[in-house]
Amino acid sequence: xxxxxxxxxGLTETPFHYCPGCTHGIIHRLVGEVLEELGVLGxxxxxxxxxxxxxxxxxxxxxxxxxxxxxxxxxxxGIKRVLPENxxxxxxxxxDLASIGTAEIVHAAHRSENITTIFVNNAIYGMTGGQMAPTxxxxxxxxxxxxxxxxxxxxxxxxxxxxxxxxxGASYVERVSxxxxxxxxxxxxxxxxxxxxxxxxxxxxxxxxxxxxPTNWGLTPTESLKWLEENMLPxxxxxxxxxxxxxx
Amino acid sequence: MAKAKGKVxxxxxxxxxxxxxxxxxxxxxxxxxKKKINIKGYHPATVKEMDKCIGCANCATICPDxxxxxxxEIEK
Numbered sequence: 001x002x003x004x005x006x007x008x009x010g011l012t013e014t015p016f017h018y019c020p021g022c023t024h025g026i027i028h029r030l031v032g033e034v035l036e037e038l039g040v041l042g043x044x045x046x047x048x049x050x051x052x053x054x055x056x057x058x059x060x061x062x063x064x065x066x067x068x069x070x071x072x073x074x075x076x077x078g079i080k081r082v083l084p085e086n087x088x089x090x091x092x093x094x095x096d097l098a099s100i101g102t103a104e105i106v107h108a109a110h111r112s113e114n115i116t117t118i119f120v121n122n123a124i125y126g127m128t129g130g131q132m133a134p135t136x137x138x139x140x141x142x143x144x145x146x147x148x149x150x151x152x153x154x155x156x157x158x159x160x161x162x163x164x165x166x167x168x169g170a171s172y173v174e175r176v177s178x179x180x181x182x183x184x185x186x187x188x189x190x191x192x193x194x195x196x197x198x199x200x201x202x203x204x205x206x207x208x209x210x211x212x213x214p215t216n217w218g219l220t221p222t223e224s225l226k227w228l229e230e231n232m233l234p235x236x237x238x239x240x241x242x243x244x245x246x247x248x
Numbered sequence: 249m250a251k252a253k254g255k256v257x258x259x260x261x262x263x264x265x266x267x268x269x270x271x272x273x274x275x276x277x278x279x280x281x282k283k284k285i286n287i288k289g290y291h292p293a294t295v296k297e298m299d300k301c302i303g304c305a306n307c308a309t310i311c312p313d314x315x316x317x318x319x320x321e322i323e324k
Contacts, residue, residue: 001255001319005308016313020290021266025312181272181309214266221266 010036014058021221023178023211024052027120028059030178030188031091034195035062044087045079047072049101051093052126060091070101073108076115087198089116094135095125098160102134105164105206112169112203116194119160122211123232130216134158137231142216157235161208165241172197172205173242177233179210179225190240202244210236254303255319258293262315265290269307269316275300278307 010032016025035041044062048054050069057064067075072090080088097105097119108115124142125131132142132149135157139148149157161175172194176187187209194205210232212224219227263286270278270293281294293315295301303320 001253001303001321003317004254004303004320005305005316005318007314007317011314015262018312020264021268022312025314026310029314181306184309221268222271225268225271 008032008036010034010041010061011059012061016059017055018052019215021212021214021224022052023122023209024120026178026184027118027187027209027211028053028056030184030191031089031118032060034188034192035060035087037192038087038195038199040087040195040199043085044089045083047076047079047088047090049090049092049096050127051096053091053093053120054127056091070096070099071104072096072101073104073113073115073117076117077108077111077113080113080115084114087116087195088114089118089195089198091118092120093126094119094121094123094160095128095133098134098158105160106167109164109167109170109204109206112171114198114201114203115205116198117204117206118191118194119206119208120211121160121208121236122213123157124213124216126213126216130213135160137235140231159236161206161236161241164206169204170206170242171203171244173208174206174240175208175210175236175238177210177228177238179212179228183238197244200244208236210238251323252302252304253299253321253323254301255298256295256301256303256307257317257319258295259315260284260292260294261287262313263290263292264288264313265292266312267293268310268312269293272306272310274304274306275302277301
């Protein structure tokens with residue numbers, strides 16, 4: 001029998017610390033698999049964020065760097081400018097990228113830095129205990145919005161991909177989801193395209209991955225995937241918002 | 249008709265019992281082993297009737313903790 005699926009070389013042997021059913025693990029694996037398939041593990045440098053995935057440097061089998069909260073694109077900019085031959089990516093959550101790090105991501109895209117960003121959007125702050133994030137949906141309960149998000153008070157959820165797609169420097173912008181195997185495979189293709197965009201020097205690429213947080217949503221892992229499909233997909237439509245061909 | 253035959257391996261001590269693999273199996277053969285508790289304190293996922301496995305790798309694709317590896321063979 002031929003082995004059709006095994007643990008990728010792109011991940012270390014360290015077991016993930018994430019809660020049961022957290023889709024961070026799936027996204028880590030996809031990034032690891034893509035780096036392995038592109039044969040760039042030896043020259044990849046990742047920048048870890050602050051948030052649940054703060055320990056990402058323990059899991060990726062490549063060089064990693066830790067950045068201050070939200071500043072991963074700024075740190076990645078520095079690394080890429082000093083080491084232009086290396087493949088540089090950031091792995092950030094929505095609390096990191098869409099809130100405290102909005103300036104960094106917007107300007108990294110604006111300067112069209114030749115880096116790749118993996119943006120994990122689960123509509124809540126995970127590590128700090130389920131506070132409302134800029135991406136929290138209207139009516140969604142969080143510890144800082146116990147009656148559900150009120151748009152009059154907190155504004156509408158921020159659509160990061162749509163926002164970045166308006167920036168001329170953003171070469172590749174796509175939103176994917178990991179709520180079922182078919183979408184996980186599509187997500188992997190998108191992540192691969194993003195890294196290929198960087199390898200061919202076409203500038204800034206970002207993949208937004210819709211993700212779950214069973215613990216802070218107060219649902220089981222299976223219910224979480226269903227909740228994502230029913231509530232997040234209508235507001236955060238999947239698809240490609242910008243491709244390198246369009247930019248040229 | 250060509251028939252696919254598969255075999256899955258679980259690294260039981262990595263399993264956190266999230267049950268996502270049980271929801272995507274097209275032949276419904278994955279279940280949580282209620283008689284066993286792994287090193288993390290969860291009932292790990294397991295397969296009782298391995299001959300029904302078609303090796304589609306859906307379970308391994310959705311597993312967040314990379315517990316599962318899959319082998320596959322096409323019989324003619």
